[in-house]
Amino acid sequence: MRSTDGIRRRAGHLVLSVLPMLVAACGDPQPAAKQGVSGAGISMMVLVRPADDPCGAAPATFALRDAAGVGWWMEGKRWCRAANGAQPAQAWVSDAADPRAKRLVIEGQRLSLLAPEVRLRPVADAPAPAPFARCGPDARSRVFAAENRLRDPGDLACGRTFAGPGFRLTTAGFAGTGSTMPALVTTPAKPAMGTIVYLFGGPYENLPAGLVARSTSNHLLAQWAGRAAIVIPAYLGIDRIRTGAGDATRARAEVDALLTALERRGPVCVIGFSLGGPIAAASVAGHPEARFLLAAPLATSPARFVARAIAQGRPLRPITLSSPAPDGQVLTLRSDKAYLDYFAGSENRDLAALLGPGRHPNLRVAYARGDIPVLRRDLAPVAPMLAADAIHELPAAIGHSIETPFGASAYRPLIDDFLADCLGSPD
Structure with missing residues (x-):
């Protein structure tokens, strides 16, 4: 009917x-999938902690940006975030065991830094x-x-x-x-x-x-x-x-x-x-x-x-x-x-x-x-x-x-x- x-x-x-x-x-x-590739680009997650050594000078352009519009780049094994106003540059390195670890998630050109899963x-x-x-x-x-x-x-x-x-x-x-x-x-x-x-x-x-x-x-x-x-x-x-x-x-x-x-x-x-x-x-x-x-x-x-x-x-x-x-x-x-x-x-x-x-x-x-x-x-x-x-x-x-x-x-x-x-x- x-x-x-x-x-x-x-x-x-x-x-x-x-x-x-x-x-x-x-x-x-x-x-986003963990450690995978999506149709929209790379989609990955890695646990990172603050690096002991700072990153070098920021590049002229950035392949990645976070939700605040701040640029990120890779330098060796470090993930680097550009300085933003009063906030200094940041450096992060992969480390799943560190209690300070956060999740770094990349979806295409978007990067997010999040608390680890509870x-x-x-x-x-x-x-x-x-x-x-x-x-x-x-x-x-x-x-x-x-x-x-x-x-x-x-x-x-x-x-x-x-x-x-x-x-x-x-x-x-x-x-x-x-x-x-x-x-x-x-x-x-x-x-x-x-x-x-x-x-x-x-x-x-x-x-x-x-x-x-x-x-x-x-x-x-x-x-x-x-x-x-x-x-x-x-x-x-x-x-x-x-x-x-x-x-x-x-x-x-x-x-x-x-x-x-x-x-x-x-x-x-x-x-x-x-x-x-x-x-x-x-x-x-x-x-x-x-x-x-x-x-x-x-x-x-x-x-x-x-x-x-x-x-x-x-x-x-x-x-x-x-x-x-x-x-x-x-x-x-x-x-x-x-x-x-x-x-x-x-x-x-x-x-x-x-x-x-x-x-x-x-x-x-x-x-x-x-x-x-x-x-x-x-x-x-x-x-x-x-x-x-x-x-x-x-x-x-x-x-x-x-x-x-x-x-x-x-x-x-x-x-x-x-x-x-x-x-x-x-x-």
């Missing part, structure tokens, strides 16, 4: 085709910290366990716990709106300075294999999990599960309930990436004590964003969704219909409309120039609502994702400044 509404049903199944631009623009590409080792299952509880056998928890993993399938099932440097990570659930929302929750060994809530992008984009392979996620674990609790909720639209048209509205409600519960424990700092931007935006006015950073957010309306993407001629690709209903029906929609179905009821609301009138001094926005979900003109109605320096534009070369090595390198200083301001100084 043919359907004209973008939904096809067959034998209790629906088949979903989603524009890959909806994934690329509001999700994350897979991390080591997480499985430990005995632990009770979830308040306000979370153990997630159960419901459909969302099952889908989360099936689609998300650190290393191996099933290792993020309900209650699974890992120990990291100065913190513990647990898979838990939050039942603030009736339906249990799965979440990854870290607990620092020392008293927490507050809570960092990281809202991933989407829709329907689950964590790739290897949480720490996501560069911004790994940075938060490496630099902040020992000081603050980190919560990564799988709000509706993250995993490949659909409860019905307008899941974005339900996602906003469960995220808002989570923030209300977390605020009782101290400062709350929300980072909303891509789709996480319009999900978080609806809570900004109602949580004036919380602080929000929207990174590469969907700032235009979903309907306008889809029109822009279609105008670029992006092709279609199929994605299969599950239903939480007892019959376990598999659901699918077609491309733009799937995206607009997720936002049904708010498909014409842009970031300014979601924020609502008035001033929002607790909000910052960062984006890369030319990123179609958040063009400069999309933020024109938002700018008067914010502080004078609350919007930061990055170069177009950064791209959309804050989870790629290059994107994470560009957003890292903005994220760290935001969290330092939000959490305050440690006692």
Whole structure:
């Protein structure tokens, strides 16, 4: 039976085709391969430490540049970074054993210097910290366990716990709106300075294999999990599960309930990436004590964003969704219909409309120039609502994702400044 509404049903199944631009623009590409060659050029990763000897004079031109636009070159066995303003030149040398080692990642002509992957080792299952509880056998928890993993399938099932440097990570659930929302929750060994809530992008984009392979996620674990609790909720639209048209509205409600519960424990700092931007935006006015950073957010309306993407001629690709209903029906929609179905009821609301009138001094926005979900003109109605320096534009070369090595390198200083301001100084 043919359907004209973008939904096809067959034998209790629906088949979903989603524009890959909806994934690329509001999700994350897979991390760069280690020690390999990609179609776009060399892609490699090497562990390096500060070299004992400085590099010589910088060349006239550079084959490699980092996210700050600073040139790099190789000199013998050393990786050299040119001086930049008050920052002196740097020299790095390969050394996987040094405790100061960082990951040097090269993708084509782009170079990124990142923290090493955080080591997480499985430990005995632990009770979830308040306000979370153990997630159960419901459909969302099952889908989360099936689609998300650190290393191996099933290792993020309900209650699974890992120990990291100065913190513990647990898979838990939050039942603030009736339906249990799965979440990854870290607990620092020392008293927490507050809570960092990281809202991933989407829709329907689950964590790739290897949480720490996501560069911004790994940075938060490496630099902040020992000081603050980190919560990564799988709000509706993250995993490949659909409860019905307008899941974005339900996602906003469960995220808002989570923030209300977390605020009782101290400062709350929300980072909303891509789709996480319009999900978080609806809570900004109602949580004036919380602080929000929207990174590469969907700032235009979903309907306008889809029109822009279609105008670029992006092709279609199929994605299969599950239903939480007892019959376990598999659901699918077609491309733009799937995206607009997720936002049904708010498909014409842009970031300014979601924020609502008035001033929002607790909000910052960062984006890369030319990123179609958040063009400069999309933020024109938002700018008067914010502080004078609350919007930061990055170069177009950064791209959309804050989870790629290059994107994470560009957003890292903005994220760290935001969290330092939000959490305050440690006692």
